[in-house]
Amino acid sequence: MKTSTLFLTAAVVSGCGLGNVGSQGVALTFHNDRDGKLKQGLNDRSPSSFGMKLIAAYLAEDVDPVTQNNVGATEMIYLNPACGDDIGHCELSPGTAFDGTTFTRFVNDYFDFNASSDAVNAAIGSQRRAIPPGTYRYTRLEFCKGNEGHAPNVRWAADGLTPREFFSGGCGVTSAPLSVPLAVATGQAIDVMLSYDLSRAVSDMGPGGQVTGMDCDGTSCLVMPTFIPSSTVQ
8 A cells, every 4th residue: 555645735727537447446535634623722723614615636647837737647536516527617607618618517515624524525425436547646626717707615704603705716726746656557446535624724813904814704814724635545
């Protein structure tokens, strides 16, 4: 068994093809590192709710360092059921798709990432998609394709107040490259886990109303969590 850990940085994610036969499949799960931790102090604490819209997650053979476009094979790990197996025409708001037509499928639901790991995975559902043998160096998450209508994709609340919704401005994240590419052989099963920690995602606004996070409710601000994926080949 081989395990590799990747660290995510912001990037724009393009579309990709659906998986093919060959492996036993690749499954995506989430792990909230806050599980079992006590709530932090008043200045750094966990949100009372936190949700995000997710279109897809996939493996990429390589990524162009300048354009951030996919290079080589791209194989799906997870595709939101709302997309109807059509990632190219799936978005958060109306607009023009890559082929000049309009988007026809829309992701409207939020995943409650503030719940326990078991509850998050029960809500998202584990898909195990078969992928062909190959080598992959990146894990990519797609939250939108530009979101021309600026539909909100993050919903959060602190201290039990009414949840706020906003568009985070980023449509995806890309892992740092694996130093040793993930080699997938025929018959292997791959598990990709995305870990994140919400225990200190909320902080108080600074003196004079200084914004210290991505979105603020007037008294406290949200700092977006970092998703850290690890992949295991069985």
